Amino acid sequence: DSYETILVERKGRVALLTLNRPKALNALNLQVMREVVAATEALDRDPDVGCIVLTGSAKAFAAGADIKEMSPQNYLDMYLSDWFTAWDRLGQVRTPTLAAVSGYALGGGCELAMLCDILLASDTAVFGQPEIKLGVIPGIGGSQRLTRAVGKAKAMELCLTGRTMDAEEAERAGLVSRVVPADDLLGEALTVAETVAGMSLPVAMMAKESVNRSFETTLTEGVRFERRLFHAVFATADQKEGMSAFTEKRAPKFTHR
Ligand code: HXC
Secondary structure (H helix, E strand, O other): OOOOOOOEEEEEEEEEEEEEHHHHHHOOOOOHHHHHHHHHHHHHHHOOOOOOOOEOOOOOOOOEEEEEHHHHOOOOHHHHHHHHOHHHHHHHHHEEEEEOOOOEEEEEHHHHHOOEEEEEEEEOEEEEEEEHHHHOOOOOOOOHHHHHOHHHHHHHHHHHHHEEEEEEHHHHHHOOOOEOOOHHHHHHHHHHHHHHHHOHHHHHHHHHHHHHHHHOOHHHHHHHHHHEEEEEEHHHHHHHHHHHHHOOOOOOOOOOO
């Protein structure tokens, strides 16, 4: 696979996908979208990948959708090409994903981070949905996922004023799970990813599916969905192994079956 705007590396069961358009602060043009989606879907099909880490540079995770590419488009260009819709596929991969965010995560960059399952930020991270300042609104789910993550009060203020929030505020608001010093971000992200990738992949997929279900359904239906998957994990060899290992006071050796 040869990509021009991203780098893909494998570290054991962890895959690291790095946005690599430094001259544009990783602005997300259509080529970046196609490459990120294609690479992620390929990794998702690989049973030897247990977690996919998505990161950018120290200065920018991604400074948004590519403004220069979008600027001349008219309504029918956007509608007929269904602009940005391919990004939805990133939210549909089954392998757990982790966004490691340093620097700017603005507009589409913030939305891309929110499409991932776990969000880790460096203390230099800056989040926001500044589209309104360009005369547009979020287009990759920002108005929906930011609101679910941080609640109406902050989401509304961010989307209407375009103001950004720093890593500390993002953590307080519940957008990111943890903030780490910039120099430790990648190391910490890979450590978390290795931990996730060390779990049973099908069981991790079910845990992810179950958490994500809570955004789509009522509590009663969500709990029912969880209960069915909970019963289903007892069909896996990894459940037997995990529980035997506990009883035998040793580390489990999951086979992802
Ligand atoms: C295209 C971008 C870009 C973007 C930066 N660049 N962001 N190109 N699209 N979103 C380019 C700049 O034009 C510049 O190219 C180079 O990257 C370096 O950026 P600078 O502005 O010179 O860097 P700096 O002064 O450090 O400022 C960083 C910044 C600023 C604060 C992040 O770049 C910025 O405000 N960018 C736009 C952020 C934004 O509004 N994002 C939301 C996009 S809209 P040259 O060639 O001049 O060197 C979006 C909406 C999706 O995502 C849905 C709506 C339809």
